[in-house]
Amino acid sequence: LTQRDVETAKGLIRKVAGPVDSNQFLQFAGRMLQLWFHDCDTFGATFNGGPNGCVNSQSGANAGVLGIISSLNQIHSQMRGVISKADLIVLGASCVIMDSIPKGSPVGMDLLGNFMTGRPDKTVCDLQNVLPNPTGGVSTVQQAVSVRLGLTKAETVALMGAHTLGGAHTSISGFTGPFDDTPAVFDNTYYTSFLTKQWIRQQGQAGVFWSANDNSGTIRFNVDMALAIDTTNCRTNNGCPVQPQGTMDWIKLFASDAAQWHQNFASAFQKISSNGIRGLVPVKQLRA
Numbered sequence: 362l363t364q365r366d367v368e369t370a371k372g373l374i375r376k377v378a379g380p381v382d383s384n385q386f387l388q389f390a391g392r393m394l395q396l397w398f399h400d401c402d403t404f405g406a407t408f409n410g411g412p413n414g415c416v417n418s419q420s421g422a423n424a425g426v427l428g429i430i431s432s433l434n435q436i437h438s439q440m441r442g443v444i445s446k447a448d449l450i451v452l453g454a455s456c457v458i459m460d461s462i463p464k465g466s467p468v469g470m471d472l473l474g475n476f477m478t479g480r481p482d483k484t485v486c487d488l489q490n491v492l493p494n495p496t497g498g499v500s501t502v503q504q505a506v507s508v509r510l511g512l513t514k515a516e517t518v519a520l521m522g523a524h525t526l527g528g529a530h531t532s533i534s535g536f537t538g539p540f541d542d543t544p545a546v547f548d549n550t551y552y553t554s555f556l557t558k559q560w561i562r563q564q565g566q567a568g569v570f571w572s573a574n575d576n577s578g579t580i581r582f583n584v585d586m587a588l589a590i591d592t593t594n595c596r597t598n599n600g601c602p603v604q605p606q607g608t609m610d611w612i613k614l615f616a617s618d619a620a621q622w623h624q625n626f627a628s629a630f631q632k633i634s635s636n637g638i639r640g641l642v643p644v645k646q647l648r649a
């Protein structure tokens with residue numbers, strides 16, 4: 362693999378993603394990033410899990426990412442397999458994140474410049490359904506994100522900010538709506554809207570969720586809301602006790618300082634993208 366090959370792969374991914382302000386990008390970006398999480402989140406949960414280019418296609422939670430997998434498979438064949446599918450997933454997530462940071466806002470990470478390659482693909486996928494339930498509480502996030510992936514509290518809250526991209530679909534999770542008002546932009550409104558919007562607890566077909574009290578159609582899963590408040594006995598976030606685990610302090614920091622969020626996000630991203638893999642090579646060290 363050469364630096365030029367990585368540039369070619371980026372070009373092919375960006376072609377499928379479409380222009381950053383297009384509806385095509387909005388559809389692609391959230392799913393691409395979700396695929397990265399679902400590939401990585403098997404680490405510590407299944408034997409030999411981690412970023413291995415393979416997700417359980419029979420799990421309902423992966424229904425939304427199957428189209429992205431087939432696009433990446435095509436790129437993998439086009440490039441005659443010189444770059445693994447696992448590397449393409451990390452590269453694809455890095456592209457959609459870096460490309461959708463709003464122009465002119467502070468940037469505290471360089472996921473593309475720090476891209477590392479060398480993840481082997483697993484031929485037999487992890488078949489267990491290990492992905493977390495969105496109706497869970499803060500312990501769900503602790504188990505399925507912090508403990509399983511080896512993240513600090515700050516990194517965990519920073520990673521959940523990935524819910525700034527994309528949204529939920531009735532046909533996939535049974536929930537519907539974006540998670541903030543700018544679902545195609547990797548900005549910190551995931552955090553600011555915890556503080557600026559009033560959120561109302563709802564009981565939907567697929568279970569409990571929270572909707573913004575402003576006709577924006579914006580929703581939050583209980584796992585998201587539980588980072589801010591103790592959701593157990595509250596109908597709205599207003600006047601509700603703050604989450605005693607201390608995660609609200611990080612929400613406030615990331616809401617006021619996007620560069621701090623980026624730094625913690627980048628460190629979570631690098632950790633999770635290399636869990637269980639030895640000998641990754643920084644793109645900068647590849648032959649031109």
Ligand code: HEM
Binds near residue numbers: 391530535
């Ligand atoms: C406890 C942890 C988490 C739970 C329970 C959870 C659950 C979900 C669910 C149910 C959806 C909606 C799927 C759909 O209806 O299309 C979703 C979307 C998404 N999730 Fe998470 N998630 C979690 C953590 C994360 C993390 C750590 C990331 C990091 C990359 C992430 C990235 C995404 C993205 C980008 C979308 C939007 C997908 C789209 O637009 O189609 N999630 N998540």
